[in-house]
Amino acid sequence: MRRGWWWLVALVAVLGAGCSPSAERGSEGPLRVVATTTMLTDLVRQVGGEDVAVEGILKPGGDPHLYQPTPGDARLLASADVIVMNGLHLEGWMEALVRNTGRDARLIVAAEGVEPLKDPQRSGWPDPHVWHDAGRWSQVSEHVADELAAARPEAAARIQTRRDAWVKELASLDQEVREALAPIPAEQRVLVTSHDAFHYYGKAYGLEVVAIQGISTESEAGARDLARVVDLVRARRIPAVFVESSVNPKLIEQLSRETGAKIGGTLYSDALGATPPEDTYTGMLRANTRAIATGLQPQGGATP
Ligand SMILES: [Zn+2]
CATH class of the missing domain: 3.40.50.1980 (Nitrogenase molybdenum iron protein domain)
Incomplete structure (x- = not known):
């Protein structure tokens, strides 16, 4: 308790x-x-x-x-x-x-x-x-x-x-941010993460958001939650899924193994980074956007 x-x-x-x-x-x-x-x-x-x-x-x-x-x-x-x-x-x-x-x-x-x-x-x-x-x-x-x-x-x-x-x-x-995300094709505008932190990002910048865990990291994801996201990533052929800096990466790693989607990088979800420039708000939002824009490119984004 x-x-x-x-x-x-x-x-x-x-x-x-x-x-x-x-x-x-x-x-x-x-x-x-x-x-x-x-x-x-x-x-x-x-x-x-x-x-x-x-x-x-x-x-x-x-x-x-x-x-x-x-x-x-x-x-x-x-x-x-x-x-x-x-x-x-x-x-x-x-x-x-x-x-x-x-x-x-x-x-x-x-x-x-x-x-x-x-x-x-x-x-x-x-x-x-x-x-x-x-x-x-x-x-x-x-x-x-x-x-x-x-x-x-x-x-x-x-x-x-x-x-x-x-x-x-x-x-x-x-x-x-809008300009950086503009080249991602409509069918690949899906952001898959571990916990449900990115609805504001998705709503503002035109991405569908899917998470294995709920809004709070307090809720624990079960096998059914993972299976639901595995099916979706396969069906939509989503090229990349994302780990988060403040959440244990094991569920996303498992999702990546089961679907073949690559890990598109680490997103700062509920905390800024420890070093510049990600230790500021603007640096954090730019870093997240760069990872998402690169990961969701049609070819999987060869160069960052
Ligand atoms: Zn959160």
């Missing part, structure tokens, strides 16, 4: 009561921001610049659905001026801690800035993977930037200037 985080919530209550954080928080120095995911940490850096000091709870390769917070995370959250989380149930085990921490901290739920897609397998649940569509990420960015500006009015003009530049960069990235 995973009950480990309850004592962390209690620890945060003690920390909060003991150190009177409001007395220490002022407008001196950068705004102390703690973000849950690596994508949000990057976003806060982009729009916050030198007006923020941001730390992320998740590291590259970390899985937000399954991540279990540590005492260090609880202390970090308790000392924050602002906490930024994705929302839409992405932060499985972290959410209770985040929501119970730092009564004086401002909580920004980033995905409140967009209209979510539905989880196709769980009725009434949203799909949290909003970052894979640069257009939606732009809306998320505006929401987060406006909330940061409200938290630090002295810096609002600078944050708005950075926000506007970032929104422009995302618009041009969105166009670049």
Whole structure:
């Protein structure tokens, strides 16, 4: 049973009561921001610049659905001026801690800035993977930037200037992704991955998305799930399937062996990469797009 985080919530209550954080928080120095995911940490850096000091709870390769917070995370959250989380149930085990921490901290739920897609397998649940569509990420960015500006009015003009530049960069990235994917023929526009993280990508950029596992990596795929995808890859003659940086690759490797489809590369699904340029949002989306565009070429894409 995973009950480990309850004592962390209690620890945060003690920390909060003991150190009177409001007395220490002022407008001196950068705004102390703690973000849950690596994508949000990057976003806060982009729009916050030198007006923020941001730390992320998740590291590259970390899985937000399954991540279990540590005492260090609880202390970090308790000392924050602002906490930024994705929302839409992405932060499985972290959410209770985040929501119970730092009564004086401002909580920004980033995905409140967009209209979510539905989880196709769980009725009434949203799909949290909003970052894979640069257009939606732009809306998320505006929401987060406006909330940061409200938290630090002295810096609002600078944050708005950075926000506007970032929104422009995302618009041009969105166009670049469309152009890179344009040569893939209609019948091969199928993206097969291990967990169901790419519906926003598929909807924005015109690909059908098929995954062996569900929206959350918490759900375990069974033999029937795998057999269904094996049949589909064979029937549609899909040339490549993709592993993910934050998910165990064994199901996709098995799918590749059973169907003869090659592994088209590693996609960054729920976390940015560890090294440049994939350690930024723009680098991550470009790397994913390059892998997909190359893998789904008619001849299987000889050169990247
Ligand atoms: Zn996910």
